[in-house]
Amino acid sequence: MPHIAVVSIPAHGHVNPSLEIVRTLVERGHRVTYANAPSFAEVIESTGATLKPYESTLPTTEESWSGDPIEQLTIFLDDAIAMLPQLRAAYDDDRPDLFLYDIAGAPARLLAEEWGIPAIQLSPTFVAWDGYEAEMAPVVETMRADPRGAAYYRRFTEWLTANGSAVTDSMAWQGRPARGLALIPRALQPNADRVDPTVYDFVGPIFGDRAHQGGWTRPAAALGKKVLLVSLGSAFTEHPEFYRRCVTAFGDLPGWHTVLQIGKHVDPAVLGAVPESIEVHPWVPQLAILEQADVFLTHAGMGGSSEGLWAGTPMIAAPQAADQFANAEQLAAIGVATVIDSATVTAGELRAALLALVSGPAPARSAEIKAEVRANGGAIRAATLIEAAI
Numbered sequence: 327m328p329h330i331a332v333v334s335i336p337a338h339g340h341v342n343p344s345l346e347i348v349r350t351l352v353e354r355g356h357r358v359t360y361a362n363a364p365s366f367a368e369v370i371e372s373t374g375a376t377l378k379p380y381e382s383t384l385p386t387t388e389e390s391w392s393g394d395p396i397e398q399l400t401i402f403l404d405d406a407i408a409m410l411p412q413l414r415a416a417y418d419d420d421r422p423d424l425f426l427y428d429i430a431g432a433p434a435r436l437l438a439e440e441w442g443i444p445a446i447q448l449s450p451t452f453v454a455w456d457g458y459e460a461e462m463a464p465v466v467e468t469m470r471a472d473p474r475g476a477a478y479y480r481r482f483t484e485w486l487t488a489n490g491s492a493v494t495d496s497m498a499w500q501g502r503p504a505r506g507l508a509l510i511p512r513a514l515q516p517n518a519d520r521v522d523p524t525v526y527d528f529v530g531p532i533f534g535d536r537a538h539q540g541g542w543t544r545p546a547a548a549l550g551k552k553v554l555l556v557s558l559g560s561a562f563t564e565h566p567e568f569y570r571r572c573v574t575a576f577g578d579l580p581g582w583h584t585v586l587q588i589g590k591h592v593d594p595a596v597l598g599a600v601p602e603s604i605e606v607h608p609w610v611p612q613l614a615i616l617e618q619a620d621v622f623l624t625h626a627g628m629g630g631s632s633e634g635l636w637a638g639t640p641m642i643a644a645p646q647a648a649d650q651f652a653n654a655e656q657l658a659a660i661g662v663a664t665v666i667d668s669a670t671v672t673a674g675e676l677r678a679a680l681l682a683l684v685s686g687p688a689p690a691r692s693a694e695i696k697a698e699v700r701a702n703g704g705a706i707r708a709a710t711l712i713e714a715a716i
Contacts, residue, residue, distance in 0.1 A: 328716050329357045331422035332375065333413065333431035335405065336363035336382050339629065340428045341370070343450040343509040346534040346705040347712070349373040354709060359422070361413055361431070380412035393647065396475045402430055403482055409433045410489070424716050432500060436489050444715050447503035451628055451649055452510065454501040455520035466497070505715060507708055510628060511635050511699045513660050514653065529708040531632035531699070539611040542618065547602050548583035552620040554680065556586045557612055559625045562646050563589025566596045568668050572623070575676035577601040585615055613637065621680055626654040635662070638696030640688035642679055644668035661691040
């Protein structure tokens with residue numbers, strides 16, 4: 327029974343995209359272990375994999391993460407350095423036949439090199455393309471000019487060198503694996519035509535059975551109307567003023583019904599009077615609604631963007647942080663979305679953006695990409711590619 331070891335970090339955006347692949351590998355008879363923090367034991371073991379626990383140094387609260395890229399990179403490097411000896415101890419007497427490692431689980435690549443074991447990177451976000459390093463050079467040089475950035479790059483090189491890696495450049499180490507699976511739709515990948523097909527296969531998005539999340543049924547008042555879903559994800563949802571503008575923009579819009587997710591931190595009372603055409607929830611089964619929705623107003627996180635493409639739902643992208651801005655630009659570039667600034671957009675502009683989106687080419691383009699995504703991705707294809715590497 328081949329032993330496959332998955333290595334990731336305790337973050338839903340990194341764990342969730344791999345779960346159905348893990349479940350499929352277990353169902354095919356492989357023994358799968360999954361290295362992660364004990365806090366993820368339940369979700370990991372629900373796939374049939376066995377948890378290999380390690381202690382992560384990553385912050386566990388939103389407030390601990392700043393928008394400073396050097397600080398964020400340093401946090402991930404600190405965690406990788408702390409993870410490596412724990413992985414070595416966990417697997418030294420139980421060496422796998424293959425490592426599957428998340429982009430933030432880079433210590434697994436070091437062990438794979440050291441032990442002569444094949445390894446495949448799992449990327450829950452976009453991957454490097456031909457010319458990526460040259461295009462990123464100005465950003466890298468700016469960070470290297472900062473003493474903190476210089477220290478980060480020096481420490482990374484010293485760490486790789488001390489552990490005998492043949493690759494000592496941090497950018498190449500993380501962005502140029504020998505083999506990789508991109509767990510996103512190819513349509514979300516910038517410069518997809520310049521991604522090396524001998525290294526990467528796009529197999530996403532991969533969604534499992536979400537029956538446990540429940541479904542969504544149109545209320546009687548919404549029958550015959552178009553449906554708009556407004557959701558800024560599950561993390562950065564504390565935007566009551568934006569939600570109030572959505573109520574103003576869409577509440578009396580003829581022929582439309584709006585599902586508004588406000589997160590667990592916002593009191594619905596702050597929205598004021600909400601018309602019958604808008605239903606408000608702290609959380610919703612997003613994919614179930616998207617399968618029936620006509621437009622998706624999203625923060626353009628990788629998960630939400632992928633779900634929108636899977637469902638073929640045109641999007642209004644309101645990015646908040648991190649990769650959401652790049653995702654929003656890509657969604658607009660492929661013709662399925664329009665981009666807004668949630669901090670400054672007015673209620674009138676929100677309404678105009680919605681009406682322009684549904685009257686333009688976005689619905690037809692979304693349907694085209696939906697067909698492409700469903701034909702090219704999936705856990706079965708991913709598992710078959712993984713098995714070929716053992």
